[in-house]
Amino acid sequence: MRAEIVTIGTELLLGQVVDTNSAYLARKLGQLGYDTYFRQTVGDNHRRAVLAVSLAMERADVVIVSGGLGPTEDDVTRDVVAAAVGVPLEESEEALAQVTAYFERVGRPMRPSQRRQALVPRGARVIPDPVGTAPGFVWEGADRAVVALPGVPGELKAMMESWVGPYLAERARSRGQAGVIVSRLLHFVGIGEADLEQALLDLLHGRANPTLATYAGTGQVSVRITARAADKATARGMIEPVEQEVRARVGAYCYGFDDETLEAVVVRGLARRGWKLAVAESCTGGLVGDRLTNVPGASEVLLEDVVAYSNEAKQRRLGVEAALIREHGAVSEACARAMAEGVRRSAGADVGLAITGIAGPGGGSPEKPVGLVYMAVATPAGTVAERHRFGGDRLHIKARAATAGLALLRRCLLEAG
Amino acid sequence: MRAEIVTIGTELLLGQVVDTNSAYLARKLGQLGYDTYFRQTVGDNHRRAVLAVSLAMERADVVIVSGGLGPTEDDVTRDVVAAAVGVPLEESEEALAQVTAYFERVGRPMRPSQRRQALVPRGARVIPDPVGTAPGFVWEGADRAVVALPGVPGELKAMMESWVGPYLAERARSRGQAGVIVSRLLHFVGIGEADLEQALLDLLHGRANPTLATYAGTGQVSVRITARAADKATARGMIEPVEQEVRARVGAYCYGFDDETLEAVVVRGLARRGWKLAVAESCTGGLVGDRLTNVPGASEVLLEDVVAYSNEAKQRRLGVEAALIREHGAVSEACARAMAEGVRRSAGADVGLAITGIAGPGGGSPEKPVGLVYMAVATPAGTVAERHRFGGDRLHIKARAATAGLALLRRCLLEAG
Numbered sequence: 001m002r003a004e005i006v007t008i009g010t011e012l013l014l015g016q017v018v019d020t021n022s023a024y025l026a027r028k029l030g031q032l033g034y035d036t037y038f039r040q041t042v043g044d045n046h047r048r049a050v051l052a053v054s055l056a057m058e059r060a061d062v063v064i065v066s067g068g069l070g071p072t073e074d075d076v077t078r079d080v081v082a083a084a085v086g087v088p089l090e091e092s093e094e095a096l097a098q099v100t101a102y103f104e105r106v107g108r109p110m111r112p113s114q115r116r117q118a119l120v121p122r123g124a125r126v127i128p129d130p131v132g133t134a135p136g137f138v139w140e141g142a143d144r145a146v147v148a149l150p151g152v153p154g155e156l157k158a159m160m161e162s163w164v165g166p167y168l169a170e171r172a173r174s175r176g177q178a179g180v181i182v183s184r185l186l187h188f189v190g191i192g193e194a195d196l197e198q199a200l201l202d203l204l205h206g207r208a209n210p211t212l213a214t215y216a217g218t219g220q221v222s223v224r225i226t227a228r229a230a231d232k233a234t235a236r237g238m239i240e241p242v243e244q245e246v247r248a249r250v251g252a253y254c255y256g257f258d259d260e261t262l263e264a265v266v267v268r269g270l271a272r273r274g275w276k277l278a279v280a281e282s283c284t285g286g287l288v289g290d291r292l293t294n295v296p297g298a299s300e301v302l303l304e305d306v307v308a309y310s311n312e313a314k315q316r317r318l319g320v321e322a323a324l325i326r327e328h329g330a331v332s333e334a335c336a337r338a339m340a341e342g343v344r345r346s347a348g349a350d351v352g353l354a355i356t357g358i359a360g361p362g363g364g365s366p367e368k369p370v371g372l373v374y375m376a377v378a379t380p381a382g383t384v385a386e387r388h389r390f391g392g393d394r395l396h397i398k399a400r401a402a403t404a405g406l407a408l409l410r411r412c413l414l415e416a417g
Numbered sequence: 418m419r420a421e422i423v424t425i426g427t428e429l430l431l432g433q434v435v436d437t438n439s440a441y442l443a444r445k446l447g448q449l450g451y452d453t454y455f456r457q458t459v460g461d462n463h464r465r466a467v468l469a470v471s472l473a474m475e476r477a478d479v480v481i482v483s484g485g486l487g488p489t490e491d492d493v494t495r496d497v498v499a500a501a502v503g504v505p506l507e508e509s510e511e512a513l514a515q516v517t518a519y520f521e522r523v524g525r526p527m528r529p530s531q532r533r534q535a536l537v538p539r540g541a542r543v544i545p546d547p548v549g550t551a552p553g554f555v556w557e558g559a560d561r562a563v564v565a566l567p568g569v570p571g572e573l574k575a576m577m578e579s580w581v582g583p584y585l586a587e588r589a590r591s592r593g594q595a596g597v598i599v600s601r602l603l604h605f606v607g608i609g610e611a612d613l614e615q616a617l618l619d620l621l622h623g624r625a626n627p628t629l630a631t632y633a634g635t636g637q638v639s640v641r642i643t644a645r646a647a648d649k650a651t652a653r654g655m656i657e658p659v660e661q662e663v664r665a666r667v668g669a670y671c672y673g674f675d676d677e678t679l680e681a682v683v684v685r686g687l688a689r690r691g692w693k694l695a696v697a698e699s700c701t702g703g704l705v706g707d708r709l710t711n712v713p714g715a716s717e718v719l720l721e722d723v724v725a726y727s728n729e730a731k732q733r734r735l736g737v738e739a740a741l742i743r744e745h746g747a748v749s750e751a752c753a754r755a756m757a758e759g760v761r762r763s764a765g766a767d768v769g770l771a772i773t774g775i776a777g778p779g780g781g782s783p784e785k786p787v788g789l790v791y792m793a794v795a796t797p798a799g800t801v802a803e804r805h806r807f808g809g810d811r812l813h814i815k816a817r818a819a820t821a822g823l824a825l826l827r828r829c830l831l832e833a834g
Binding site for chain 2: 041045185205284296
């Protein structure tokens with residue numbers, strides 16, 4: 001079964017709002033075994049929205065339209081779907097009862113304009129909105145269905161989970177096309193996309209099911225293994241041997257799976273060893289601490305993070321000797337080592353992580369250009385250091401450096417056993 | 418002039434990555450005076466991507482394609498654009514030189530597969546990638562142009578700002594269609610969206626040109642005034658009186674304009690006074706330091722940032738007395754004040770900013786619930802403190818707290834004259 005998503009909303013089209021509904025809908029459709037090949041976004045314009053929905057109906061079995069179900073004149077979706085499927089709009093008693101009930105529940109008067117929300121294309125089934133005021137609907141033709149959902153993410157998700165998901169699963173089943181698509185994501189640091197692809201070349205090509213693909217993030221790369229099968233267990237069984245093969249080849253660089261972040265893996269690794277961490281940041285300016293403390297429970301493992309931007313702070317807070325900075329400079333392997341050891345010692349931590357570099361745009365020189373970053377991790381087993389040279393602008397260099405620092409820390413935790 | 422965005426990437430289509438590039442591109446196109454009516458997303462599939470690009474070329478003067486320019490077999494965009502415009506691919510010396518230079522700069526060997534990145538449709542102009550390895554290109558026909566950019570957001574933005582933006586402006590100008598859309602953004606903290614809307618109600622409705630709209634961000638609200646005119650000066654002249662009226666009503670909450678961030682305003686305010694800042698963070702975990710150091714030149718004003726996550730660190734690094742923490746708790750106005758004064762004193766700074774709170778999901782209690790955050794700013798004139806109660810999840814609370822802390826600092830700088 002093929003599905004296509006059409007999102008309607010001028011605020012999406014003009015980029016004033018990032019379209020997160022599409023990603024959510026696409027994931028749900030995949031889990032339900034629907035293939036998605038195209039996605040379209042149009043503004044609150046009747047003619048162009050009809051074009052988009054009609055095109056989607058030509059190439060998909062199910063069209064999901066999101067947005068434009070509110071009470072205002074801008075909300076064109078009811079008229080658009082009615083025009084695209086060729087039936088008039090009619091007031092639905094069921095939808096009207098739901099809209100009325102909503103206003104009774106919240107104790108606000110219902111405006112006359114809100115009565116528009118009870119209109120649906122003739123013959124459409126009403127989808128209850130358990131959260132807000134905008135009922136959705138499904139129009140069903142002989143071999144096509146159009147599902148209309150509100151654009152407010154909370155309402156869309158509630159309706160998708162409670163009604164549309166089961167409906168789509170049943171629709172696929174009743175057509176003998178039940179199935180699921182399961183994806184497994186593997187996340188890598190310390191290896192480039194090209195090297196990863198080289199190592200997996202034979203797996204990446206010529207496979208129909210499961211399929212493999214790589215994609216690059218900021219300082220990291222991911223591999224996606226996707227299987228299609230009659231049910232989840234079968235799909236997982238197909239993914240398993242491929243995942244094992246990938247991990248046998250490049251597992252050393254793999255830090256996590258699916259929704260796992262590098263910082264969550266690091267926090268978990270520290271917690272498992274009962275180790276406390278202290279961080280000393282220079283060019284990353286607090287980004288490492290910010291990322292670590294995005295992980296719930298980070299307070300169990302992170303004692304402190306000293307953003308020692310000035311040389312004076314590196315000396316006073318971290319005990320880096322003035323002579324060392326004079327001799328090697330603040331951006332040097334020696335300084336990174338001294339910072340990692342200094343923060344570990346002064347915080348009474350088991351592990352110290354330090355990053356020092358030049359994020360730019362100013363401050364670079366021929367010997368120490370913008371993008372040069374040193375990092376070090378001090379553990380009971382000793383101190384290791386790395387030198388990196390990152391491209392890009394200030395924010396990009398900060399992000400790459402933070403990721404590389406967390407990756408080095410992860411490696412040291414692994415080696416510590 | 419009409420533009421259409423086509424994003425290419427299976428990870429976008431399947432919802433594994435949220436498409437933020439589209440929103441960015443749409444905003445930039447609007448600022449350049451281009452109308453956008455449709456947006457399409459397709460996977461890494463040659464045939465379907467050619468369909469999408471061809472459809473976009475039928476209805477737009479400029480098609481922006483993003484994604485699929487990497488070195489791997491999945492990266493179909495070069496072939497897709499060549500097929501859609503009907504010319505063969507050729508290796509570009511200029512692109513090859515750029516790819517080669519990138520690998521020399523970062524000191525890594527170039528793989529044979531990376532040479533693919535030097536292929537462009539015959540006759541296309543190469544767009545330098547100042548950040549990564551993937552040059553983009555522009556193919557220009559008599560009345561159509563197709564711009565191909567990488568999907569990595571940092572690379573896409575860098576190329577859009579440095580090359581594609583000026584190119585598109587010139588293209589519109591050379592066709593006598595140099596109509597512009599100029600937007601003026603005013604950013605506010607300390608006032609909610611509903612209150613802002615109430616204050617500007619008559620300005621927000623019934624205006625065709627310029628238009629006004631409000632947007633809620635995380636802990637801040639923006640007003641966008643947008644004018645369409647033949648040239649920038651005329652558009653700005655239309656915006657000016659509306660902006661004056663907005664500022665006359667709610668100017669006290671306005672911290673900045675257009676691309677200005679709150680952290681940039683704070684860094685500038687400190688620099689103007691020749692003041693040095695030291696920060697002490699607890700629940701924000703480094704986010705304030707990260708945001709401040711995103712501003713080029715932050716090193717001139719930020720001495721250090723101590724992320725004192727543990728009580729022990731608050732005592733040792735910031736000189737907060739153990740008795741104070743015992744009596745009031747680490748999340749208290751007294752502790753926020755002591756942290757701000759302590760970090761100011763120990764760092765030898767002119768100003769100290771401190772934030773302490775409960776980001777959740779754990780750690781809350783009936784008296785001190787998740788979302789409770791205290792912040793304080795210590796200056797030569799004394800110390801001021803604020804209590805906040807934020808809703809939302811851990812990341813949202815961190816973000817709101819960091820914004821409120823920077824807003825408090827800004828207000829103290831203003832009051833210091």
